[in-house]
Amino acid sequence: MTFENLGLSADLLATVAREGYTEPTPVQSAAIPLILAGRDVLAAAQTGTGKTAAFVLPALERLRGHANAGFSPARHPVRMLILTPTRELAVQVSEFVKTYSHGSALRSTVVYGGTRIDPEIKILWKGVEILVATPGRLMDHVGQRTVNLSQVEILVLDEADRMLDMGFIPDVRKIVALMPAQRQTLLFSATFSDDIRRLAGEFLKNPETVEVAARNSIADNLTQVLYPVDQDRKADLLIHLIKRDSMEQVLVFTRSKLGASRLASYLDRRGVSCSAIHGDRSQQERTRALEAFRGHFVKVLVATDVASRGLDIADLPYVVNYELPYEPQDYIHRIGRTGRAGASGTAISLVSPQEVEELRAVQRLLRKSIPCEVVEEYLPDPDREPAAAERPRGGRSQSGQSWSRPARVSSAPAYSRSQLSAAAGSR
Numbered sequence: 445m446t447f448e449n450l451g452l453s454a455d456l457l458a459t460v461a462r463e464g465y466t467e468p469t470p471v472q473s474a475a476i477p478l479i480l481a482g483r484d485v486l487a488a489a490q491t492g493t494g495k496t497a498a499f500v501l502p503a504l505e506r507l508r509g510h511a512n513a514g515f516s517p518a519r520h521p522v523r524m525l526i527l528t529p530t531r532e533l534a535v536q537v538s539e540f541v542k543t544y545s546h547g548s549a550l551r552s553t554v555v556y557g558g559t560r561i562d563p564e565i566k567i568l569w570k571g572v573e574i575l576v577a578t579p580g581r582l583m584d585h586v587g588q589r590t591v592n593l594s595q596v597e598i599l600v601l602d603e604a605d606r607m608l609d610m611g612f613i614p615d616v617r618k619i620v621a622l623m624p625a626q627r628q629t630l631l632f633s634a635t636f637s638d639d640i641r642r643l644a645g646e647f648l649k650n651p652e653t654v655e656v657a658a659r660n661s662i663a664d665n666l667t668q669v670l671y672p673v674d675q676d677r678k679a680d681l682l683i684h685l686i687k688r689d690s691m692e693q694v695l696v697f698t699r700s701k702l703g704a705s706r707l708a709s710y711l712d713r714r715g716v717s718c719s720a721i722h723g724d725r726s727q728q729e730r731t732r733a734l735e736a737f738r739g740h741f742v743k744v745l746v747a748t749d750v751a752s753r754g755l756d757i758a759d760l761p762y763v764v765n766y767e768l769p770y771e772p773q774d775y776i777h778r779i780g781r782t783g784r785a786g787a788s789g790t791a792i793s794l795v796s797p798q799e800v801e802e803l804r805a806v807q808r809l810l811r812k813s814i815p816c817e818v819v820e821e822y823l824p825d826p827d828r829e830p831a832a833a834e835r836p837r838g839g840r841s842q843s844g845q846s847w848s849r850p851a852r853v854s855s856a857p858a859y860s861r862s863q864l865s866a867a868a869g870s871r
């Protein structure tokens with residue numbers, strides 16, 4: 445399949461060539477012709493599959509008739525709305541829209557919470573054809589009557605599964621009610637859960653389904669490995685691995701904002717250049733942290749799951765799960781940041797004996813176990829009482845007893861003896 449076969453016109457083919465895309469990704473091959481034909485599309489595609497171009501390129505093709513150089517805002521009503529769950533994804537999608545529409549007279553902008561609304565209002569007043577927005581901020585604009593959605597022709601719900609998780613669907617419903625019923629709707633989601641199918645039933649008309657990779661599949665060029673280690677030695681093991689493997693760009697996931705801040709300052713103190721990105725930081729701080737990481741000014745970016753959604757950093761070689769996520773699905777989202785668009789990548793998980801349940805859940809979802817490697821001096825100490833920070837939430841076992849190291853950890857932890865001995869034997 446080539447881009448020429450997909451039905452895009454010469455200027456968009458030139459854009460694609462300029463970006464260095466030689467052939468369409470699977471989601472692009474499947475979705476672009478359907479979108480060009482005006483169909484509603486329900487697509488299961490994770491970040492990293494080229495999904496943004498899969499909806500932006502054909503949409504630009506369909507909207508080209510609206511491109512005009514008129515000064516009057518009335519000549520530039522919103523024709524396409526792209527809703528995303530997070531500010532970072534909104535900014536990223538908007539950057540792709542700008543890149544792909546470069547040279548066209550179609551105008552675009554992005555609006556999201558956590559920043560001043562006035563500059564956004566000024567741009568909206570002048571008129572834009574393509575608007576990228578997070579639902580909450582868009583509702584603010586709707587309330588202030590600074591945006592009119594009555595001429596929207598294409599609606600994209602990007603990372604709809606995350607919008608669902610984050611409780612945005614009531615806002616999405618209100619927003620959709622302001623648009624013409626006669627429109628094209630495209631819903632992109634990392635996975636098709638029953639909730640997503642219900643949502644598609646509500647917002648899409650007779651959609652075509654595009655499912656590019658098997659559910660929960662992981663890119664072939666991605667190496668996964670886990671290291672057993674006690675929680676309170678993870679930071680030192682991380683530093684050891686960064687030095688041992690001369691890692692230059694590492695995205696590290698923690699479960700909590702506090703954990704992210706603490707780890708970042710520890711790494712900094714130990715001479716590993718680092719920044720952090722999480723929900724408590726201002727938009728400006730987040731953007732700065734991301735830019736520093738993208739520009740190779742810092743080696744490590746520590747992130748929480750919510751803050752990391754949709755981050756696009758080209759050719760990211762390493763992702764580290766400093767802690768496994770509570771939701772196994774988040775493991776797939778996290779490691780999807782590496783091994784993207786054909787580049788190879790490594791996803792490392794630092795797993796303490798207290799995380800065996802989370803590890804089991806991840807391995808169940810992957811339908812395979814993650815190869816285990818050991819660094820002898822960081823192996824968990826079987827005799828040691830865990831520190832308070834390592835205890836499960838609540839500090840009590842399921843039986844209600846005060847927590848002590850459960851017997852199953854030494855007898856059959858998910859990564860334990862068989863994986864450990866296999867790893868040790870392979871050295």
Ligand code: AMP
Pocket residue numbers: 464465466467468469472490491492493494495496497756758784785
């Ligand atoms: P996305 O899944 O939209 O977040 O895109 C992931 C990355 O893939 C981005 O850095 C895009 O620039 C890149 N990309 C998109 N389409 C292609 C393509 N056909 N060939 C190579 N890279 C692509």
